[in-house]
Amino acid sequence: MTTPADNDHLTWASAPWTPIPGPNTAPIGWHKHLPYLAPTRGGTALHTLDIWLPSLLTTTSTLPSGPGTWLIYIHGGAWRDPAVTAASFTAAASRLLQRAATAAAGPTPLAGIASLNYRLSPHPGHPAPGDPARAAAHPDHIADVLAGLAFLQRAGAARGRYVLVGHSCGATLALQAVMHPRRWGVEAEVGKPAVVVGFNGLYDLAGFIRAPPEGWEGLVGPYEEFIRGAFGPEEAVWRAVCPATAEGVVLVQSREDTLVPSSQLESMRVYLEGWVGEVRTEVVEVEDAGDHDDMWGRGDKMAEVLWDVLLGV
Template sequence: MWRRLSQIVVKVRRRHGFDCSGSASSGFPTAAGAQSKSDKTTTATMPSLSEKDQLAWASVPWTSVVDEESGKVLGWRKSQVPYIPGGVDNSGLSLQTLDVWLPASGTPGYATPQAPDAPSLPSQSGHWIVYIHGGAWRDPMIDASSFSPTAINLLQAAASSFSKGSVPIAGVASLNYRLSPHPNHPTGGRDPNREARHPDHISDVLGGLAFLQRLGGATGSWLLSGHSCGATLAFQAVMAPSRWGLDTAIVKPTVIVGLNGLYDLAGFITMPPPEYAGLRDAYEEFTRGAFGDDKTVWKDACPATADDWTSEWQEGKQVVLAQSREDSLVPYAQLEKMGAYLSKSSSLNIREMEAGGDHDDIWKKGDRLAEILYDVVSGLM
């Protein structure tokens, strides 16, 4: 079903202006009553689009995503759109950016495809899917573009659905965020993109989501997914921002898809499952790099430690936890801990899925991940 595609630049649009414990537990019950909370709608009021936002959005052209086999335009992409216009202190950091893909099937002019020509996102039916990459808060080789194989598969699936009637995807986005220093990063010297410490990562994620929402994306019922530490960040994004000393209001997603996620760092470091004990020092190193030396901060930052998920995330309906049993970096016990925690403290509908392969295979290949995400958003129709 998933065909191989290539992404090429067809036209450049005008540019305006500047230019948690790791000990194993066995499974968890699936809570049934997700429906009642859905009535509580999100109250975050979205500020309108500022001139700076519009300039930031327009500073990156749309490029077309073309199906290699049929030559058909599947959709449109903007790469590295600055979401905090000007960046921190006006420095325009390259990791405070996001990538966006729109299915052509949902945009005006699908018959004779033209890039969307609007100061903000076109309004489309369907749901938004947003992705937060992993890499232990520090890996320089993993970024928003790591989601490309999955995004392209999603556009392909959207095109197939269009021919049958309705498209469940309104748009797709993948977030960059500032990283913590990596011991082996080749750039050397100081890089303000790589000096982040908690809560900088989650602050950027919330900033990126707020920007996307000011543009009209990812509102209503939408899906937030994250891989590894990106899954940690996805759950942090629906926790009260005041926990992180922040006040960035977002419309929270209704669904989270956590992939090979880290949910209980403190638990892992204190007592890793025996087969993963050799990774304890590595976990401690990247945890200190991301959160500092205070162990209470590690614990408080872990989503498996929120005591009441119902009040924490009132808009929440569904959580999909996908984890591979062959993951050489993250033990299955992390999923079990998170699932048990969520089912104990919420009425969320929780699904457990097999991700398959090693830790990073799911996003490197993209087909299985697209299938999971497509299946979940289709269920939201």
């Protein structure tokens, strides 16, 4: 009889490694794209993830275990944008692999990188009738993230200390992932990360709709549309999905962001200060990072922040 471990092994072995070329002839790392939930268990086209590894042995069918800490990334896109996927972390991943390849002698702080896809809510500008991967409603998004984390944990990537990273609504999901899974009606055993890093994150949905910062009133309509699409019409639900905490939280905001106000970061910082003695909180405001999606589109500032986090884990 095939066991869950056997299924994970077969899934992992089913996807080949692709070398990531460096400035010289030798690759700086390796990449593969694979499902974390099989179609026979309800998996869709978005129950997938991307893996990047530094230049380590990748010939085995199991997950190579090198020194350092794993980074696991959750993309943004307002819970619904099909143009923003796990592959959006490619630029930052490449920069991190380059840093790992050129780091000073000694063990690299980076063991590997994973980036998760998850089912999306319907998008009026990108209709996809009949596609179960594009008809999600809360708590489908966080349930998928937890399923992806559980798969990685069984494979060895999310065991022990790891860093969970999210951009925009991915930052919301990253912090939701440290809440008890039963809060979302999910039975999953997922170890908590050592640090959660949120880039340009959404943390207080109801607060923004009720009282947007001065100058941001024009975004209330678009925000309410995608919030209702993901979470339904009840404000109580919007409040219930506000994130909790991990051991350490790093909140990062681009000063040039025109889609998410810095008040979102500030409200989360104030919230975390209520957990005195339990949560280490660091706030990083990044200069010259560009607009909201430039953070991952360019990847340079994102990689810089994450490398510093890895060195401190």
